[in-house]
Amino acid sequence: MSERLDVLILDDEPIVGKRLKPALAKIGCEVEIFVNSNEALDRINEKEFDIVVTDIRMENIDGLQVLEHVVKKSGRTKVIMLTGYAMMAVAREAMEKGAFDFIAKPFKPDDLRKIIAKAAKALGSPIDFNASDAGND
Amino acid sequence: MSIIIIASDSYKTGREISEKVAEAAGYACMDRELLKSVSEKYNAPEGKLIRALEKPPSFMGLTSKLRNLYLAYIQEVTLSRLLEDNVVCHGLAAHLYILGVSHALKVRILSDPERLISEMTAQENVARKKAINLIKKRKALRKRWSIACFNMDENEPSGYDLVISLSQIEPDEAVKTVVDTVGYRKFKPMTYSIKCLKDKELAGRVRAVLMKNFSDVKVQANGSTVIVETRALKRDKQKKTEAIKKLAGEIKDVGIVEVHVFKDIFRQAVESDR
Numbered sequence: 001m002s003e004r005l006d007v008l009i010l011d012d013e014p015i016v017g018k019r020l021k022p023a024l025a026k027i028g029c030e031v032e033i034f035v036n037s038n039e040a041l042d043r044i045n046e047k048e049f050d051i052v053v054t055d056i057r058m059e060n061i062d063g064l065q066v067l068e069h070v071v072k073k074s075g076r077t078k079v080i081m082l083t084g085y086a087m088m089a090v091a092r093e094a095m096e097k098g099a100f101d102f103i104a105k106p107f108k109p110d111d112l113r114k115i116i117a118k119a120a121k122a123l124g125s126p127i128d129f130n131a132s133d134a135g136n137d
Numbered sequence: 138m139s140i141i142i143i144a145s146d147s148y149k150t151g152r153e154i155s156e157k158v159a160e161a162a163g164y165a166c167m168d169r170e171l172l173k174s175v176s177e178k179y180n181a182p183e184g185k186l187i188r189a190l191e192k193p194p195s196f197m198g199l200t201s202k203l204r205n206l207y208l209a210y211i212q213e214v215t216l217s218r219l220l221e222d223n224v225v226c227h228g229l230a231a232h233l234y235i236l237g238v239s240h241a242l243k244v245r246i247l248s249d250p251e252r253l254i255s256e257m258t259a260q261e262n263v264a265r266k267k268a269i270n271l272i273k274k275r276k277a278l279r280k281r282w283s284i285a286c287f288n289m290d291e292n293e294p295s296g297y298d299l300v301i302s303l304s305q306i307e308p309d310e311a312v313k314t315v316v317d318t319v320g321y322r323k324f325k326p327m328t329y330s331i332k333c334l335k336d337k338e339l340a341g342r343v344r345a346v347l348m349k350n351f352s353d354v355k356v357q358a359n360g361s362t363v364i365v366e367t368r369a370l371k372r373d374k375q376k377k378t379e380a381i382k383k384l385a386g387e388i389k390d391v392g393i394v395e396v397h398v399f400k401d402i403f404r405q406a407v408e409s410d411r
Contacts, residue, residue, distance in 0.1 A: 088239045088330075092323035093323070095327060098322070101327050101328050103329055104329045114328075
């Protein structure tokens with residue numbers, strides 16, 4: 001990998017960020033985790049992340065609003081949507097609003113790493129996914 | 138890339154538009170030529186496969202059991218081809234079983250009624266009035282067929298992303314509209330929609346195997362887990378469960394097989410009357 005990827009993970013279930021952080025660190029991501037949308041948006045306003053991973057269904061500000069905010073702030077940032085309530089209409093709405101990808105929970109850390117690798121490639125910073133020992137969780 | 142599924146009130150019109158859309162979008166076109174592969178794979182007569190796609194069960198035609206089996210074969214082969222993407226699919230009833238896959242654009246093409254009447258007049262060698270009646274009958278038959286086979290009315294516009302009437306829109310404009318629409322970001326494949334399609338494909342393969350022996354099965358897949366619903370008498374429950382688990386477990390990509398057996402109340406009622 002040419003440089004580290006800055007990744008923000010937002011999910012109101014703390015276990016999600018806790019599990020994903022080490023999994024993404026393995027492939028060279030610098031990960032910040034948030035469980036509160038407002039705090040995550042404050043951080044997004046301060047810093048341009050390469051990738052934002054956000055849950056959709058959250059109190060106050062939902063993932064689609066976070067997506068809109070990120071897209072408005074930086075067209076470069078890739079936003080990956082997570083949801084435990086996947087439905088076609090929401091998936092289409094997220095894609096139309098500029099999401100990079102959409103994945104339904106539950107998923108394996110490897111599934112997200114594959115998407116991160118795809119996003120890294122689209123950002124021009126490809127990850128050597130096979131050399132990352134990624135499959136050994 | 139995406140999938141475009143085209144359904145029409147006329148097979149001929151649907152096919153023409155599908156071929157033009159495929160050419161304009163640079164996609165492959167998949168139509169009833171696929172039935173040859175289905176026929177070879179499952180040793181099912183092509184004519185009967187077409188009948189399963191067109192007609193509801195009747196005394197003179199296919200039984201429900203056979204029609205459902207043939208439709209399961211068609212679904213299995215169609216779904217496996219649709220995994221390849223960049224495909225326009227027509228004439229294989231995919232609009233009724235590809236549900237919830239966000240990168241599949243579903244289009245209904247309504248023929249120009251005048252063209253439909255003149256086609257029917259020539260095809261059946263009947264007068265205009267008779268042709269109009271035949272068209273009405275055919276529409277009712279299709280409704281009956283789609284409800285009997287998939288519990289959906291294929292004439293219902295809410296089942297589609299786009300409905301185009303060729304009495305108002307020229308065929309070339311219709312083609313352009315379909316190609317432009319599939320270019321929207323919302324029809325782009327994503328991890329979730331690809332998984333949905335893969336789950337359907339696996340369920341289709343399992344269904345095609347199980348339905349040879351158990352005609353009442355309903356199959357769903359989630360990753361490598363397959364969920365099968367069926368009906369049985371209490372005394373047959375274990376035997377049926379084991380048989381389904383064995384058959385499904387031998388299929389590639391299948392991990393866990395969950396079998397949910399519900400009471401066969403109709404058979405139970407018949408037997409209790411004896």
